[in-house]
Amino acid sequence: MSDSIGPEPYKFKMVEPLRQTSREDRERLIAEAGYNVFNLRAEDVYIDLLTDSGTSTMSQFQWAALLLGDESYAGSRSFFRFQETVTNITGYPYVLPTHQGRGAENILAAMLIQPGSVIPGNMHFDTTRAHIKLKGATPLDLVIAPGLDPEDCHPFKANIDLGRLEGVLQEHGSRKVPFVLITVTCNNNGGQPASMENVRSAAEICRRYRVPLFFDAARFAENCYFIRTRESGYQDREILRIAQEMFSYGDGCVMSSKKDGLVNIGGFMAFSDETLYRQACGLAVIYEGFPTYGGMAGRDMEALSVGLQEVLELPYLRFRIEQVAHLAGRLQEGGVPIVLPPGGHAVYLDARRFAPHIPQREFRGQALVVALYVEAGIRGVDLGPSMFGEEDTATGHEKYPDLELVRLAIPRRAYTNAHMDFVADSILEIYHNRVNLRGLKMVYQTPILRHFTCRFDYA
Numbered sequence: 001m002s003d004s005i006g007p008e009p010y011k012f013k014m015v016e017p018l019r020q021t022s023r024e025d026r027e028r029l030i031a032e033a034g035y036n037v038f039n040l041r042a043e044d045v046y047i048d049l050l051t052d053s054g055t056s057t058m059s060q061f062q063w064a065a066l067l068l069g070d071e072s073y074a075g076s077r078s079f080f081r082f083q084e085t086v087t088n089i090t091g092y093p094y095v096l097p098t099h100q101g102r103g104a105e106n107i108l109a110a111m112l113i114q115p116g117s118v119i120p121g122n123m124h125f126d127t128t129r130a131h132i133k134l135k136g137a138t139p140l141d142l143v144i145a146p147g148l149d150p151e152d153c154h155p156f157k158a159n160i161d162l163g164r165l166e167g168v169l170q171e172h173g174s175r176k177v178p179f180v181l182i183t184v185t186c187n188n189n190g191g192q193p194a195s196m197e198n199v200r201s202a203a204e205i206c207r208r209y210r211v212p213l214f215f216d217a218a219r220f221a222e223n224c225y226f227i228r229t230r231e232s233g234y235q236d237r238e239i240l241r242i243a244q245e246m247f248s249y250g251d252g253c254v255m256s257s258k259k260d261g262l263v264n265i266g267g268f269m270a271f272s273d274e275t276l277y278r279q280a281c282g283l284a285v286i287y288e289g290f291p292t293y294g295g296m297a298g299r300d301m302e303a304l305s306v307g308l309q310e311v312l313e314l315p316y317l318r319f320r321i322e323q324v325a326h327l328a329g330r331l332q333e334g335g336v337p338i339v340l341p342p343g344g345h346a347v348y349l350d351a352r353r354f355a356p357h358i359p360q361r362e363f364r365g366q367a368l369v370v371a372l373y374v375e376a377g378i379r380g381v382d383l384g385p386s387m388f389g390e391e392d393t394a395t396g397h398e399k400y401p402d403l404e405l406v407r408l409a410i411p412r413r414a415y416t417n418a419h420m421d422f423v424a425d426s427i428l429e430i431y432h433n434r435v436n437l438r439g440l441k442m443v444y445q446t447p448i449l450r451h452f453t454c455r456f457d458y459a
Contacts, residue, residue: 005326009315010413013060020046026374034455035370035440037379046377047419048411052345053218054100054258054265055411059310062262062303069299074290078298078305082268085305089240089312090217090247092270094277098288099295101218101256102127104269107283108214108254111276112178113137120168121181121216122160123147123188126387128181128216130448140168147189148402150339150350155230156195158186158223160202169209180206183216184223184246188383189403191219191324191343193226196234196246203249212251212276218259220246221311222344225321239312252276259345262307262412266296316413320344323420324410330424336431339405349406349427351384355437360385361398362439362459365406368430370456371437372406376426380408386442387451 021029021044033039037050048055070076083095098104105128113119115136124132124139132139142164146154160182169177182199186192206213224242228234234242247253251273257266271277281291288295296304310316321344328342337353351365358364365384372378381387384404408423430437444455 005322045379048379049408050379052409056262057413062306065302065306066299068302071298076298078301079292082301082305094271096269097294097296098267101267104254104267105131123186125187157192158194159198179212185219185344190339190348191345193223215253217253217255221260225317260311261304263304327420334428346407346409351404358439
């Protein structure tokens with residue numbers, strides 16, 4: 001696996017210097033940050049794998065497109081160019097830009113979710129869950145069983161369990177289920193894809209119960225690449241055609257364009273139904289802006305229009321996926337427990353197997369994140385109890401998620417293969433000395449999305 005990667009399909013026209021700090025400095029800095037890497041200054045991070053959201057490197061064509069931005073308040077030509085691009089890919093004619101993905105989630109939740117609603121999906125990520133809960137509704141994760149087993153090599157671990165989906169719709173109907181949301185790829189369990197067959201079957205079930213199906217399309221192109229390489233009948237299909245077919249099974253989508261849009265800010269929602277679109281426009285004026293800019297500058301819509309086309313190019317996608325696989329392969333060779341098979345945008349360490357000597361209540365994923373920063377100045381993120389844990393209101397005890405993962409999200413077109421080798425070497429060093437990892441206790445948290453601002457100390 002680690003030998004399959006080729007050279008980057010691009011060269012560098014501009015570079016950003018990186019600053020290496022001393023171990024002593026990093027020990028002090030992470031302590032001052034409350035052992036939460038979100039609280040660090042970016043300039044104190046050597047290789048930043050905190051997220052792939054908004055961290056992409058834009059191409060020369062995107063930078064040139066910025067100069068074409070029409071900043072008219074209403075009806076700018078940049079919007080119509082952007083709308084045309086989105087409609088060509090998704091087939092949805094009604095497009096509403098937002099400042100980023102959570103802006104689109106907020107509008108969708110405000111439109112359709114009522115207290116007591118149930119929102120089924122394969123696996124809802126953090127901001128999606130927050131928006132659902134803030135509306136007094138219940139997010140239901142219905143991913144297939146292999147999706148919760150880090151060692152299972154099922155090729156489509158983001159597939160929604162069709163039997164459970166039908167059961168939920170049969171029990172609650174469209175009265176309590178305003179929509180179903182399929183996330184492609186699935187961020188919770190390793191950047192795993194959903195198959196075209198699964199999406200198609202889920203859509204048929206939704207239609208029978210007259211429940212709309214939406215996509216969280218933040219990493220749609222990576223999902224389509226996996227369909228092309230792993231699903232029978234798609235090996236010779238263009239990525240654009242695969243995307244068009246996938247979206248055809250849904251009624252709309254929300255997207256954080258900061259991922260597969262290859263831009264640093266922006267998002268959108270798109271609909272096949274004009275009534276839903278008009279409803280969304282009314283809320284957008286309140287929360288985002290006029291429907292033809294919706295929280296985005298014209299220049300950013302121009303760059304996004306280009307990015308949405310570049311992300312579909314096969315050489316780009318092939319290198320993107322292979323770079324992730326290269327890092328995963330180096331770690332596998334060293335015996336490091338990771339989520340298999342490698343996903344699209346990140347490598348996920350299995351903290352439960354990495355540090356079994358640390359109790360679950362002591363945030364072993366976060367302990368690993370801290371150790372990686374202290375060891376090498378690398379910033380990852382815990383996708384375990386700090387992000388997905390919550391208090392059980394009935395018992396007052398902590399409810400733990402099924403998975404305890406540390407995500408190493410790789411920014412698009414930003415780091416070289418040499419950077420990935422440095423990351424691998426650093427993790428291998430920690431793994432060889434893993435008995436020295438120390439657990440943590442949370443000393444401050446907020447009621448919603450606590451992982452962004454919480455603080456820890458050693459247990």
